[in-house]
Every structure is written in structure tokens, then in C-alpha cells.
């Protein structure tokens with residue numbers, strides 16, 4: 001096994017990880033889709049309760065960008081709720097893109113790329129970064145992520161961000177130091193950083209967004225989560 005992986009496995013919350021390393025050590029691997037489905041059930045997000053909460057904000061938007069579409073949990077729920085706008089998805093993982101293409105090819109515009117390299121002429125009325133998408137970026141990367149999402153959002157459009165509100169009680173996380181967490185399994189791992197509410201506000205307001213709404217909710221597995229609704 002790669003030496004850096006061995007080092008990280010023995011000390012998984014070392015703060016030198018990046019969004020790109022999470023792709024190498026987890027999202028880009030075949031097992032990621034199966035595990036994401038399992039984690040969704042364990043956290044209660046398989047119900048799409050987060051999408052039920054945000055749907056009133058996005059139902060009338062004619063274009064939507066989901067950042068990091070995963071295995072299609074959000075897309076499936078949007079379609080179930082009869083969302084009428086154009087659904088665009090940016091997803092870096094080849095494995096997730098294959099899953100999205102197999103299940104939703106005729107329903108979405110799929111861009112297999114890194115969001116930080118996403119080039120588009122379009123701006124979207126709704127931009128979604130659900131299920132801790134922001135936490136996949138290290139503390140040092142989160143400002144760049146905020147600025148990139150700002151450039152994707154149409155003037156007056158909304159950015160909706162969902163994260164856990166603490167690294168405590170994450171059912172599959174093994175380390176809970178400060179705001180960092182790590183998920184480690186047989187031959188894979190990834191790291192996350194749960195920014196404080198004020199840190200999220202600072203980064204996203206600095207990027208140009210204004211906070212429109214802030215919601216806290218609890219899933220059916222008793223996991224406390226929060227949603228930020230920003231406007232450009």
C-alpha cells in the first residue's frame with residue numbers, strides 16, 4: 001500500500017488531506033457507491049428529508065446545479081418530487097458518474113469534472129451542495145469552494161448548503177477531534193472538516209453571498225444537521 005495511505009490510516013485526522021486526496025482514497029474507488037448508500041441509511045438521509053426541507057426554495061427555479069451528485073440520491077428525490085427545471089450535475093468520481101449515467105442519463109446534464117475546474121457559460125438559479133459537500137474540502141480549501149459556487153450561481157439565485165452540525169455522533173466516523181473527522185474502512189478512508197456556523201458564514205459572505213435562511217433539523221436516525229440558504 002502507498003506509504004502516505006499507511007501514514008494516514010494510522011493517523012487519519014492529520015490535517016494535510018485535501019479534497020483531491022479524498023477522491024484517491026475513497027470517492028474514486030469502486031466501493032464508494034455501495035458505501036455511500038449504506039451511510040445514507042445510517043444517517044437517515046436515504047429518506048431525502050433534506051430535499052423535502054429545501055424544495056420550497058428551489059421548486060420554481062428553471063435551472064439547478066448539483067455539486068457532487070454521488071450515486072444520485074438528490075436527483076432521484078428531485079424527480080420524485082416532479083422538479084421541472086433542468087438538472088445539471090458536476091461529479092468528479094468516475095464511479096459515481098457511471099452510476100448517474102446508468103440511472104438518469106435522460107434526466108440530467110452530467111459533467112464529469114472537478115467542481116474547482118468546472119467551466120461553464122451558464123449560471124444556475126439554484127446551486128445545491130448537499131450531504132456535507134463542503135466538508136469534503138479541507139479548512140484551507142473552503143474559501144475557494146465558496147468563491148467557485150458564487151461564480152456558478154445566477155444573480156438573485158440561491159446556494160443551498162447542507163452539513164452535519166458537529167463531528168459528534170456521526171455513525172461511521174472514527175475520529176472526532178475538534179472539527180475534523182475520518183471514516184476508515186477496509187482499504188479506504190476519507191477525511192472531512194465541519195466548519196463552525198460562523199466560519200461558513202464568513203467564507204460564503206466573503207465570496208459574495210448573503211444569508212437568506214438557516215435551518216436545523218434532525219433525521220430519523222437522530223443526526224442533527226443544518227442547512228444554509230444563501231442568495232447571490
Ligand SMILES: C[S@@+](CC[C@H](N)C(=O)[O-])C[C@H]1O[C@@H](n2cnc3c(N)ncnc32)[C@H](O)[C@@H]1O
Pocket residue numbers: 019027028036067068069070071072073074090091092093096113114115116129130131132133136
Ligand atoms: C457525500 S457525497 C454527496 C452526494 C450527493 N450530493 C448527495 O447529497 O447524496 C459527495 C460527492 O461529491 C463528490 N465530490 C467531492 N469533491 C468533488 C469535486 N471537487 N468536484 C466534483 N465532485 C466532488 C464526491 O465524488 C461524492 O460523489
